Amino acid sequence: MEQMSDVDRSIAEAPLPTVKTLRRRKSLGYQATRFIAFNFRMMKMVTRAHH
Amino acid sequence: MARVVILGAGISGHTAALHLQRQLKSKAEIIVVSPNSNWNWIPSNIWVGVGKMTKDQVTFPLAPIYKRKHIGFRQAKAVAIHPEGSPDNPQGFVDIVYTDPTRVGEEEQLTYDYLIVATGPKLNFAATPGLGPDANSWSVCTAGHAEQSAAALETIIEALKAGERKTLVIGVGHGTCTCEGAAFEYTFNVEHELRERGVRERADVVYLSNEYDLGDLGVGGMIFAQNGFETSSKLWTESLFRERGVRAILRAHVEKVDPGVIHYEELDGSRHTLDFDFAMLLPPFRGVDMKAYASNGEDITEDLFAPNGFLRVDADYETKPFEQWAPEDWPKTYQCPRYANIFGVGIAFAPPHAISEPRKSPNGTVISPAPPRTGMPSGVIGRTVALSIADRIRRGDQATLRTASMAAMGAACIASAGTGLRKGSAAAITMYPIIPDRRRFPGSGRDLTQTSGDIGLSGHWTKLLLHYLFIYKAKARFGWFVIPE
Numbered sequence: 001m002e003q004m005s006d007v008d009r010s011i012a013e014a015p016l017p018t019v020k021t022l023r024r025r026k027s028l029g030y031q032a033t034r035f036i037a038f039n040f041r042m043m044k045m046v047t048r049a050h051h
Numbered sequence: 052m053a054r055v056v057i058l059g060a061g062i063s064g065h066t067a068a069l070h071l072q073r074q075l076k077s078k079a080e081i082i083v084v085s086p087n088s089n090w091n092w093i094p095s096n097i098w099v100g101v102g103k104m105t106k107d108q109v110t111f112p113l114a115p116i117y118k119r120k121h122i123g124f125r126q127a128k129a130v131a132i133h134p135e136g137s138p139d140n141p142q143g144f145v146d147i148v149y150t151d152p153t154r155v156g157e158e159e160q161l162t163y164d165y166l167i168v169a170t171g172p173k174l175n176f177a178a179t180p181g182l183g184p185d186a187n188s189w190s191v192c193t194a195g196h197a198e199q200s201a202a203a204l205e206t207i208i209e210a211l212k213a214g215e216r217k218t219l220v221i222g223v224g225h226g227t228c229t230c231e232g233a234a235f236e237y238t239f240n241v242e243h244e245l246r247e248r249g250v251r252e253r254a255d256v257v258y259l260s261n262e263y264d265l266g267d268l269g270v271g272g273m274i275f276a277q278n279g280f281e282t283s284s285k286l287w288t289e290s291l292f293r294e295r296g297v298r299a300i301l302r303a304h305v306e307k308v309d310p311g312v313i314h315y316e317e318l319d320g321s322r323h324t325l326d327f328d329f330a331m332l333l334p335p336f337r338g339v340d341m342k343a344y345a346s347n348g349e350d351i352t353e354d355l356f357a358p359n360g361f362l363r364v365d366a367d368y369e370t371k372p373f374e375q376w377a378p379e380d381w382p383k384t385y386q387c388p389r390y391a392n393i394f395g396v397g398i399a400f401a402p403p404h405a406i407s408e409p410r411k412s413p414n415g416t417v418i419s420p421a422p423p424r425t426g427m428p429s430g431v432i433g434r435t436v437a438l439s440i441a442d443r444i445r446r447g448d449q450a451t452l453r454t455a456s457m458a459a460m461g462a463a464c465i466a467s468a469g470t471g472l473r474k475g476s477a478a479a480i481t482m483y484p485i486i487p488d489r490r491r492f493p494g495s496g497r498d499l500t501q502t503s504g505d506i507g508l509s510g511h512w513t514k515l516l517l518h519y520l521f522i523y524k525a526k527a528r529f530g531w532f533v534i535p536e
Contacts, residue, residue, distance in 0.1 A: 031509040045461040
């Protein structure tokens with residue numbers, strides 16, 4: 001059997017998203033709010049840091 | 052009338068050209084020199100690479116835009132800069148050779164008052180034997196390369212449908228590569244496509260990278276504040292790899308790509324091989340092959356360009372250990388120190404050093420990412436230099452140059468992990484500043500209130516929105532300048 005590398009082990013121990021989290025990542029309503037929040041954050045950063 | 056020559060029409064050079072024209076109108080002659088006839092929104096090449104977009108959806112011809120905006124255009128490549136001019140005329144000029152199909156091979160000397168070097172990278176496939184679409188692996192660096200990758204992927208999917216097992220390796224093809232984000236995106240878009248086509252269980256998907264940890268992305272990784280905890284981009288990315296069943300090989304320098312076999316060295320000095328049926332490996336970058344000459348004909352290429360071929364600007368290029376790297380090392384005005392009327396923007400400027408911690412194997416092989424300076428920073432730097440030159444043309448050489456240090460600039464990165472308005476996904480990341488500043492922000496070096504990561508469908512919507520917005524902007528349509536870089 002092939003030995004696990006440190007990277008393989010680290011990935012195997014990483015937290016898995018719960019069913020609820022996976023559902024939320026696809027939920028149109030919730031994602032619409034994330035879309036607005038992210039774009040607002042991005043625009044804030046652009047206006048503060050770029051100009 | 053002052054003449055500004057811009058070498059390169061990528062994100063940075065094209066942005067600079069449009070802003071200069073808008074600022075100066077008929078007060079200056081602006082000429083863009085690019086060996087390519089088309090502009091390419093490179094971030095969407097990964098979608099071409101999985102057959103979800105066509106080449107025509109991510110490119111458009113430059114000539115009609117420049118004609119409409121009264122910007123001169125030469126489809127040609129620059130081969131030499133003469134910053135001091137000739138013995139008869141002290142005005143600087145560049146030697147160009149036409150790639151325009153109607154004038155192939157013709158040479159011209161273009162004089163300039165200001166020169167912007169925005170030549171982007173040379174895709175250095177030659178650094179790794181067997182790397183690249185002319186040899187044994189694929190690429191998504193250009194829209195044409197991405198189309199080839201899509202065709203090769205389709206062949207693999209057909210074989211998977213026929214019941215065969217296949218190994219797909221996606222990553223970077225050298226220990227000093229940059230653009231790990233693009234490799235990450237292509238990995239997850241391919242994985243998404245395999246699932247959509249119902250063949251995922253027969254495919255082994257492997258991510259092969261020079262990063263020390265997952266989530267490094269050439270920026271030394273990030274720390275996000277999430278649900279009351281500080282989470283690393285490492286943990287966050289590892290979670291995605293576990294969820295999607297993607298294997299990762301990190302800290303690797305690809306030494307050679309034979310047909311179906313990748314030979315690589317790991318950071319501990321050990322050497323390995325990896326069999327593959329499909330491999331998309333990005334090449335390392337270096338500056339384009341351009342020479343520089345003084346007025347007496349002396350070769351001054353090494354004065355103008357760093358050993359990696361990128362233009363030296365107002366950065367601190369003194370070699371120093373990682374612990375002494377500082378935000379002040381990074382350039383602010385992008386002005387060439389020896390010639391005040393030459394500027395380097397986008398990927399074409401020589402960075403002072405990497406952002407990720409540098410590492411070498413016991414065999415002396417450098418295995419650590421080069422610093423990314425694509426996308427948002429490229430556009431911002433192009434715009435800033437354009438405004439500086441416009442100020443100098445209007446107000447004279449005493450006008451203060453504007454600044455856009457990557458140490459005082461934030462960036463947004465949307466890493467696609469699959470397409471589809473209902474089924475798509477992307478990691479949406481913001482970071483500030485790009486260059487960590489541990490004096491201002493002890494710990495991670497970045498502002499936790501402006502550094503964030505989120506995975507979900509909305510990230511895909513944002514990436515799609517940016518695709519249409521930036522192509523609209525690059526076409527210089529009504530109100531283009533309102534869209535920030």
